[in-house]
Amino acid sequence: MNKLAILTGTALLAVALSGCTTTASLNQAGSSTVLPLAEVWAEDWGVANGVQINVAGGGSGAGASGLCAGELDLGDMSRAMKDSEKETCRANGIEPIQWKVAFDGISVVTSDENTFVEDLTVDQLAMIFKGDVMTWDEVDASFPAEDVHLCYPDSDSGTYEYFNEEILGDDVSPRTGSGVQQSPDDNVLVTCLEADENAIGYFGYAYYIENSDRLNLVAVDGTQPTPSTIADGSYHPLSRPIFIYTDGVPESGSTVFEYLDYVFSDGQGLVSEVGYVALDAGTLGEMRSQLGA
Amino acid sequence: MSGDGALLFTADADLHRRRRTERRWKAVLLVGASFSIVGLAVLIVRMLADGVPHMNLDFWSESYSPSGIRGRTAGIFDALVSSILVLGMTMVIAVPVGTAAGIYLYEYAHKSRLTDWIRATVSNLAGVPSVVYGLLGLAIFVRLFADTFGMPRQGTYLAAALTLAVLILPILIVATEEALKTVPATVRHASLGLGATKWQTIRHHVLPYALPGILTGQILALSRAAGETAPLLIIGLPTYQVFQTYGPLATGTPLQVRAYYLASDARQEAIDLAAGAIVVLLLATLALNLLAIFLRDRLQNRIRW
Numbered sequence: 001m002n003k004l005a006i007l008t009g010t011a012l013l014a015v016a017l018s019g020c021t022t023t024a025s026l027n028q029a030g031s032s033t034v035l036p037l038a039e040v041w042a043e044d045w046g047v048a049n050g051v052q053i054n055v056a057g058g059g060s061g062a063g064a065s066g067l068c069a070g071e072l073d074l075g076d077m078s079r080a081m082k083d084s085e086k087e088t089c090r091a092n093g094i095e096p097i098q099w100k101v102a103f104d105g106i107s108v109v110t111s112d113e114n115t116f117v118e119d120l121t122v123d124q125l126a127m128i129f130k131g132d133v134m135t136w137d138e139v140d141a142s143f144p145a146e147d148v149h150l151c152y153p154d155s156d157s158g159t160y161e162y163f164n165e166e167i168l169g170d171d172v173s174p175r176t177g178s179g180v181q182q183s184p185d186d187n188v189l190v191t192c193l194e195a196d197e198n199a200i201g202y203f204g205y206a207y208y209i210e211n212s213d214r215l216n217l218v219a220v221d222g223t224q225p226t227p228s229t230i231a232d233g234s235y236h237p238l239s240r241p242i243f244i245y246t247d248g249v250p251e252s253g254s255t256v257f258e259y260l261d262y263v264f265s266d267g268q269g270l271v272s273e274v275g276y277v278a279l280d281a282g283t284l285g286e287m288r289s290q291l292g293a
Numbered sequence: 294m295s296g297d298g299a300l301l302f303t304a305d306a307d308l309h310r311r312r313r314t315e316r317r318w319k320a321v322l323l324v325g326a327s328f329s330i331v332g333l334a335v336l337i338v339r340m341l342a343d344g345v346p347h348m349n350l351d352f353w354s355e356s357y358s359p360s361g362i363r364g365r366t367a368g369i370f371d372a373l374v375s376s377i378l379v380l381g382m383t384m385v386i387a388v389p390v391g392t393a394a395g396i397y398l399y400e401y402a403h404k405s406r407l408t409d410w411i412r413a414t415v416s417n418l419a420g421v422p423s424v425v426y427g428l429l430g431l432a433i434f435v436r437l438f439a440d441t442f443g444m445p446r447q448g449t450y451l452a453a454a455l456t457l458a459v460l461i462l463p464i465l466i467v468a469t470e471e472a473l474k475t476v477p478a479t480v481r482h483a484s485l486g487l488g489a490t491k492w493q494t495i496r497h498h499v500l501p502y503a504l505p506g507i508l509t510g511q512i513l514a515l516s517r518a519a520g521e522t523a524p525l526l527i528i529g530l531p532t533y534q535v536f537q538t539y540g541p542l543a544t545g546t547p548l549q550v551r552a553y554y555l556a557s558d559a560r561q562e563a564i565d566l567a568a569g570a571i572v573v574l575l576l577a578t579l580a581l582n583l584l585a586i587f588l589r590d591r592l593q594n595r596i597r598w
Contacts, residue, residue, distance in 0.1 A: 027447060029529070036558065039359035039533045046535030054447065054531040054544060057554060071446050185557040187564065210559040273360070275559060 024255050025052035030063020030076030031158050032184075033204050034242050036274040037102060038076055044270060045262045051255060059184075060158035067245050068094055073256055075245040078104070078158030078204075095248045099287060100241040101263055103277040105225030106163055107208040108218040108238070113197040116143045119219040122237065125167050128200060131175030136198065147179055151192035151201035154184035163202055166237040190215070202238075205230065206275025230277045241283075242276070252292060261293045337575065344572030347565045357551060357566075359533060367562075369570050371537045372551040375450070376519070378539055379547050382454035383461070383518050388511055391462050395469025395507075400495055419463035427527025430456030435528055444542060448529035451541040456524050461514040468510020472503040505592035509585045516581035520574065522549040548574060 028038055035057045042053035058066070060077040067075030068089035081089075081096055089096045108125065110117050116136070120128075124140070127133045128148055136143035152174065153160040168174060176182070181192045186203045193199050194214040205225055208217060217224055220238055229235035244263070250256035264279075264287050271278040279287065355368030402408045434452040438444045444451075476499050484494040500507075530546055532554045537545060546554075548570055555567035 029531075032557070035532065035554075036359065036560075042533060042535050043359050051535065052538070053535045055533045056448075056529055056531040058529065186559065187557055204559070207559045210561060270360070 024050070025054065026073045026255060026259060027054050027066075027071065028074035028076060028244075029054075029056035029058050029066050029072055031060040031078040031242070032057045033060075033078035033104060033157075033159060034063075034076035034101075034244070036206070037242070037271065037276060038074075038244075040270050040274055041259075041263060041267050045259060045267065049258065051259070053259075059156045060161075061156060063245065064089075064096075067096060067247065068092055070094060070247075073246065074259070077243045077245060078240070079162050080243065081245060096245050097247070097249055097290075099244045099246065099260060099263070099290070100279065100283055101244050101287075102242050102268075102271045102279060103230050104240055104242050105205045105230035105235050105277070106159055106202050106238040106240065107205050107225050108200065108202045108220060109193060109208055109215045110200050110218060111194050111197050112214055112216050114199075114216055115197075117200065117216070117218055119222055121221055122167060125220065126169070129163075129174040130168055130172060146198045149196055149199040150175060150180045151189045151196075151199050152180075152182060153186065153189065153203060154182050156184060159202070159204060162240055163238070204275070205277070209275045227272070227277045231280045249291065257291070257293075260291050264288050264291065264293065340568070340572055340575055343565075344568035344570075347569040348572065352566075352569050356537060357533065357546070367566060369548060369551065369566070369573065372546055372548040372570065373573070374537075374539060375545040376547040376549070378545075379450055379453045379457065379525075380515060380519055382450060382541065383457040384511070384515060386454060387458035387461050387465055387514065387518075390458070391465025391514070392469050392507060392511075394462070395466045396473065396495065396500075398466065399470045399473040400491070400499070415463045415466050419467065422523075423460060423521050424523045424527060426456055426460045427524030429459065430524055430528045445544070447544055448525075448531070449542050449544050450539075452528050453525055453530060453547070454541075456528055457518040457521060460521060460524060461518050464514040464517060465510055468513070469503075469507050472506025472510065473499060475506060476502045502596055505589050505596075508592070509589040512581055512585035512588070516578050516585070519581065520549070520578050522553055525550050526553065 028042070035055065038055045042055050045051070046053045060079055063072070063075035063077045064081050064085040065088070066072035068085060070092060075096075080098065086096055108120065120139075128139060129150065129152070133139050133148065135145055135147055137145040139148070152163070155161075164172065164174060174180075181189070183189055183192070186207045189201050189203055190207060190211050193201050194211070200218070208215060208225075220235070223229050223235050225235045225239070230239045233239055244260075246256055246260070250260065264284060268278040268284065352368045353373075354370055356371035357369070358367045398408060398411065402411075430452055431448075434455045435446065435448060438452070439446040480498050480502065481494055484498045485491070489497070525547060530550050531544055532546060532550070534545060539545065552567050552570040552574060555563045555570065558564065558567075
């Protein structure tokens with residue numbers, strides 16, 4: 001019986017080894033926000049040009065550490081790299097270069113059963129997420145006297161860090177504990193929000209688009225996130241660029257150069273397909289001149 | 294006489310009380326048992342209801358395609374092949390080592406403080422959370438192997454298989470030892486008494502009888518490995534690659550990892566695909582467990598002491 005197992009195993013290995021191929025390849029990993037976009041680009045460009053691209057998730061932090069350890073050619077991030085991360089990079093002889101590849105509008109959402117919240121100011125959002133107010137009527141006297149429940153992303157996520165920085169301020173943590181659910185999985189947040197009319201939360205625009213029949217969008221300072229308000233920055237402060245980082249500006253003709261050249265041309269046409277917003281002409285021109293294309 | 298009667302009477306009252314306690318405990322235990330059975334049934338029915346409608350021909354024959362998800366031409370073919378490859382390699386690595394360790398510990402090793410310590414370690418390892426094995430795999434099979442043997446500095450099939458192999462070793466060792474325990478000592482004594490060496494005894498008289506148990510253990514270990522996701526996520530297998538590659542040093546996305554990432558995707562089509570993938574994982578694990586039970590019964594009935 002063991003003999004049989006070893007035989008099958010050897011056969012499997014032999015088949016496996018014969019399947020090995022070597023092509024130009026890129027390793028890409030990082031933010032789960034960037035992941036769906038990275039996958040679509042990899043497929044569209046990689047198949048056409050015969051380039052193998054391994055795409056993985058792991059979070060913005062993993063994108064930075066992977067690039068800085070020399071393990072990745074492309075580090076996906078949904079927030080800018082921190083100074084401490086840049087230092088690690090440089091200590092390893094890697095010069096992190098930031099590329100804006102698309103825009104996302106972090107969307108503040110409630111259940112579609114919530115009939116009272118339509119528009120909140122940044123200050124109100126800060127009070128709600130810091131835990132300065134615990135019931136809705138403290139936010140606005142016209143709201144019901146019900147407990148505020150929060151559903152927001154896990155602390156590993158770039159979305160979480162961006163929201164806290166823009167809304168709560170530097171080094172302020174949101175309320176945790178009872179009435180709060182945190183999850184690395186945005187679908188869990190959708191479930192958390194949809195059934196509870198007293199819950200409020202946030203995640204990437206793409207998740208709102210896919211679940212717009214079950215969720216209500218909350219305007220921030222009077223502006224709703226739409227492709228145009230996200231792209232022109234009027235959905236402020238929650239409209240944010242999403243990034244790919246590389247080691248230095250790639251040499252013309254290198255695989256990374258060709259990839260970015262695609263991202264800043266035809267690639268932009270696929271951005272809306274995954275629920276993000278393509279770069280505006282100004283930013284696109286900026287990126288193309290940074291690339292030297 | 295009267296003394297006896299009094300005794301009988303109290304015994305009778307006591308019997309009523311004891312029977313009442315008996316009924317109560319039976320009810321408590323029954324509730325406990327039904328919880329797990331009803332829970333499992335609800336889980337299976339819900340998964341089947343969510344997943345089966347999406348399991349069409351494309352689901353089996355197509356590979357994952359990020360843009361193809363929209364056109365419903367994305368399937369689990371590549372992930373299924375990846376899973377089979379990883380599990381095959383895992384078993385090739387783990388089965389010889391685990392079985393040998395079990396045989397050595399039970400048949401050869403003298404009872405000493407060292408073997409006691411090894412046994413305790415093995416049982417403790419069986420209870421270590423699988424994430425810890427993932428971290429071990431990342432540190433040793435990915436990073437250390439990359440630095441010392443120049444292997445690719447990323448989660449490869451080999452790294453995944455080695456990690457899962459270490460994870461199921463305790464199961465294999467314990468199962469082998471338990472199977473050897475069921476073979477009566479008299480069989481060994483008779484063989485040794487006729488002049489057979491220890492290895493001849495083990496090879497021809499102990500192992501054939503222990504085989505059903507060992508085999509069951511191997512299948513259960515395989516089913517455990519098939520269900521593990523966390524260690525594979527930690528060692529960093531990709532979620533998507535442009536061209537599927539299959540080989541020890543190649544990398545890819547086994548079904549568990551694919552299901553995990555699909556389930557957290559925003560697109561409904563991806564979530565549907567995840568539901569199908571989860572049904573496949575569930576059925577594979579159930580099938581392996583049933584096979585283990587079937588084999589154990591079949592082979593054990595054939596043994597005539």
